[in-house]
Amino acid sequence: MMNKKALGAVAAAAILSLSACSGGASGAEAAKGEISYWLWDANQLPAYQQCATDFTKANPDITVKITQTGWDDYWSKLTNGMAAGTAPDVFTDHLSKYPDFLKTKQLVALDEQIAQDKVDLSQYNEGLADLWVGQDGKRYGLPKDWDTIALFYNQKMATEAGITPEQMGSLTWNPQDGGTYEKAIARLTVDKNGKRGDETGFDKNNVAVYGLGLPGSDAENAGQTQWSYLSATTGWTTTDKNPWGTRFNYDDKKLQDTIDWWASLAAKGYMPKLETTVGANAADNFGAGKAAINSNGSWMIGQYTGYKGIDVGIAPTPQGPEGKRASMFNGLADSVWAGTKKKDAAIKWVEYLGSAACQDVVASKAVVFPAISTSSDKAAEAFKAKNVDVSAFTQHVKDKTTFMLPITDNASKVSGIMKPAMDAVIAGKSPASSLTAANEQVNALFAK
Amino acid sequence: MTTITKQPDPGLAAGAPRKSRKRGKPSDGFRGIGDLKVALFFIAPAMVGLILFYLVPTIRGIYLSFTEYSILGDPEWIGTRNYERIAKDPLFWNALGVTTEYVIINIVLQTALALGLAILMHRVAKSTLIRGALLMPYLMANVIAALLWFWMLDYQIGIINQIIEWTGLPRVAFFGSEQWAIPTQALINTWRHMGYTALLIFAGLQAIPNSVYEAASIDGSKAVSTFWRITLPLLRPVLVLVLVVTVIGSFQVFDTVAVTTAGGPVNATRVLQFYIYQRAFNEQDFGYGSALAVILFLILAIVAFIQMKFLRGNQSDLD
Numbered sequence: 001m002m003n004k005k006a007l008g009a010v011a012a013a014a015i016l017s018l019s020a021c022s023g024g025a026s027g028a029e030a031a032k033g034e035i036s037y038w039l040w041d042a043n044q045l046p047a048y049q050q051c052a053t054d055f056t057k058a059n060p061d062i063t064v065k066i067t068q069t070g071w072d073d074y075w076s077k078l079t080n081g082m083a084a085g086t087a088p089d090v091f092t093d094h095l096s097k098y099p100d101f102l103k104t105k106q107l108v109a110l111d112e113q114i115a116q117d118k119v120d121l122s123q124y125n126e127g128l129a130d131l132w133v134g135q136d137g138k139r140y141g142l143p144k145d146w147d148t149i150a151l152f153y154n155q156k157m158a159t160e161a162g163i164t165p166e167q168m169g170s171l172t173w174n175p176q177d178g179g180t181y182e183k184a185i186a187r188l189t190v191d192k193n194g195k196r197g198d199e200t201g202f203d204k205n206n207v208a209v210y211g212l213g214l215p216g217s218d219a220e221n222a223g224q225t226q227w228s229y230l231s232a233t234t235g236w237t238t239t240d241k242n243p244w245g246t247r248f249n250y251d252d253k254k255l256q257d258t259i260d261w262w263a264s265l266a267a268k269g270y271m272p273k274l275e276t277t278v279g280a281n282a283a284d285n286f287g288a289g290k291a292a293i294n295s296n297g298s299w300m301i302g303q304y305t306g307y308k309g310i311d312v313g314i315a316p317t318p319q320g321p322e323g324k325r326a327s328m329f330n331g332l333a334d335s336v337w338a339g340t341k342k343k344d345a346a347i348k349w350v351e352y353l354g355s356a357a358c359q360d361v362v363a364s365k366a367v368v369f370p371a372i373s374t375s376s377d378k379a380a381e382a383f384k385a386k387n388v389d390v391s392a393f394t395q396h397v398k399d400k401t402t403f404m405l406p407i408t409d410n411a412s413k414v415s416g417i418m419k420p421a422m423d424a425v426i427a428g429k430s431p432a433s434s435l436t437a438a439n440e441q442v443n444a445l446f447a448k
Numbered sequence: 449m450t451t452i453t454k455q456p457d458p459g460l461a462a463g464a465p466r467k468s469r470k471r472g473k474p475s476d477g478f479r480g481i482g483d484l485k486v487a488l489f490f491i492a493p494a495m496v497g498l499i500l501f502y503l504v505p506t507i508r509g510i511y512l513s514f515t516e517y518s519i520l521g522d523p524e525w526i527g528t529r530n531y532e533r534i535a536k537d538p539l540f541w542n543a544l545g546v547t548t549e550y551v552i553i554n555i556v557l558q559t560a561l562a563l564g565l566a567i568l569m570h571r572v573a574k575s576t577l578i579r580g581a582l583l584m585p586y587l588m589a590n591v592i593a594a595l596l597w598f599w600m601l602d603y604q605i606g607i608i609n610q611i612i613e614w615t616g617l618p619r620v621a622f623f624g625s626e627q628w629a630i631p632t633q634a635l636i637n638t639w640r641h642m643g644y645t646a647l648l649i650f651a652g653l654q655a656i657p658n659s660v661y662e663a664a665s666i667d668g669s670k671a672v673s674t675f676w677r678i679t680l681p682l683l684r685p686v687l688v689l690v691l692v693v694t695v696i697g698s699f700q701v702f703d704t705v706a707v708t709t710a711g712g713p714v715n716a717t718r719v720l721q722f723y724i725y726q727r728a729f730n731e732q733d734f735g736y737g738s739a740l741a742v743i744l745f746l747i748l749a750i751v752a753f754i755q756m757k758f759l760r761g762n763q764s765d766l767d
Contacts, residue, residue: 278621279599413733
């Protein structure tokens with residue numbers, strides 16, 4: 001597949017048997033043997049291990065070998081595996097990444113087999129199944145879960161600050177003065193002398209507890225957990241259309257005002273400075289009582305509610321200038337790699353992962369919200385049984401205040417440009433208007 | 449390493465195999481061919497390795513630098529377009545600047561400290577234990593050393609920042625602030641490498657014959673002027689070797705950056721090697737990455753050439 005000419009030149013020397021030439025799978029092969037499956041979230045591993053065991057029970061000819069790799073290494077490992085012919089048969093796929101795989105023809109279209117096996121696409125939460133249809137009209141993934149954004153907050157700190165759960169549940173925000181959201185953040189910020197952020201004499205250079213935590217500028221994920229829940233309430237969208245947009249809107253004043261407001265929190269001492277967050281883990285800092293509010297995704301519920309001695313509340317994201325909330329809606333899916341030698345077995349496993357049988361198992365573990373509506377409800381119940389109220393996350397879906405994660409080509413190149421640009425703004429080095437230049441660079445990627 | 453400084457007597461070196469050959473092979477006709485076969489047999493593994501892992505990838509890398517190639521799929525020939533884009537790429541020029549800053553800090557500190565250590569090893573610390581201990585940091589993997597310091601220097605939980613705070617000074621964002629990020633990384637690698645560099649210089653010191661020092665002391669030379677007028681000049685070939693090797697090595701700084709700041713904050717630590725990695729492996733632009741790598745290769749070749757030429761590294765003043 002790759003490298004054939006160069007390999008030929010040293011064929012005499014190369015005694016190694018190179019598995020690089022990954023032949024396409026022949027459809028005639030029977031659905032049996034061991035298939036490999038990759039995922040990145042360690043929290044979900046037990047649930048999917050259970051699914052794999054159940055799947056083998058139902059299909060004794062097929063076994064599934066699951067490998068978990070952290071998000072940071074997952075994608076380069078996967079790409080290199082595709083080039084070297086060692087990628088897994090099936091892998092957990094992400095909306096921001098799969099366009100690149102489509103472009104290079106690394107994914108198997110599932111349409112034929114799922115039509116044959118009568119997979120009901122209407123069982124999934126609205127919109128999730130459509131996300132995995134490529135520009136060619138073919139389907140490259142079956143939805144497995146979804147996530148939305150909410151505010152995790154320290155209930156003890158809120159009580160001490162005189163903020164009630166009702167107030168936390170009805171925060172408002174605007175890019176000019178930050179609304180009651182900024183008031184709450186300021187109130188929850190406490191300096192080393194015990195002065196709060198909204199009191200006179202507050203020392204912004206010696207902060208003990210930050211009102212809002214900061215994991216990073218989040219530009220590489222289009223602000224998914226850190227600012228998109230604000231910018232979207234102003235009517236701003238990342239791209240001209242979604243999916244498959246070709247023009248980005250980081251030059252829009254609505255976005256730049258949002259980012260300027262967000263960056264101002266660090267300048268005011270309500271949020272950590274970006275330079276202090278290098279190497280730090282925002283969630284762990286929350287767990288250590290160093291921040292009162294963290295905005296994050298529903299896949300983090302387990303981690304945030306797992307910190308000992310921290311009483312965590314979950315509030316919905318604030319209402320924007322037009323009185324509406326907003327949350328990015330992201331859905332993962334399982335895809336089959338084009339280089340698989342066991343295509344039939346691989347698709348069978350994908351169908352099982354996308355079935356109620358597996359998604360109910362995932363739901364029962366209360367780690368994420370499965371894609372199937374009925375399984376989602378079961379997950380909410382499972383969370384409730386663990387004494388976690390997840391309505392802040394599900395409310396977005398009920399109220400239809402979600403918007404889709406931007407799906408575009410060149411996603412990794414866009415991240416490469418936007419991350420340093422956004423870092424500079426959050427670090428207070430450049431104003432948000434500097435994003436206009438980065439936006440031009442990004443749009444130039446699509447001009448070719 | 450002493451072989452580099454001490455040129456073996458050519459007559460002696462050539463003489464030894466000649467003798468044994470006479471004993472082993474009676475016939476002159478087969479002697480040459482037999483030796484060639486044996487030689488090829490011994491050279492072959494290294495040759496295969498060299499061709500397979502150096503020559504072929506280098507040629508292919510140069511070829512790829514003229515293509516657009518996403519690793520998945522076939523490379524597409526685009527002429528010199530990658531190079532034209534690089535010339536106009538602010539991130540490339542930034543990377544060049546950042547890398548140079550790193551190299552200068554790292555080399556100046558490392559060479560000065562290593563020279564000091566080597567002289568201490570030569571004059572004071574004769575114990576093998578102490579000499580060995582100086583090599584300890586070098587035995588640690590780069591990534592481990594980087595992560596170790598990353599934790600110790602962490603803004604929030606790092607022990608060094610804790611100590612700084614106890615002394616009443618404000619905490620320092622060693623990795624997070626733009627002005628500190630590169631010096632911090634340069635210091636970490638200085639710490640890791642200086643023992644090894646000191647060992648190289650130490651070997652060079654031992655090659656300087658004692659008679660020179662004796663002559664100097666008879667002439668009434670003081671320790672300081674002996675160092676400047678005798679030790680340093682006679683050490684030149686070793687120092688050149690050390691400089692060439694360490695400069696090339698530090699131009700290629702990657703792992704420390706990759707496991708700590710990953711190019712940030714903003715672009716402060718986006719050194720050349722990391723930028724190459726980012727373009728090639730993260731953004732699947734292997735053509736562009738290859739072109740950057742070729743440029744780095746050329747830079748290193750020129751730097752090494754200049755160093756050898758102007759510092760006369762291949763000549764010794766001992767002759």
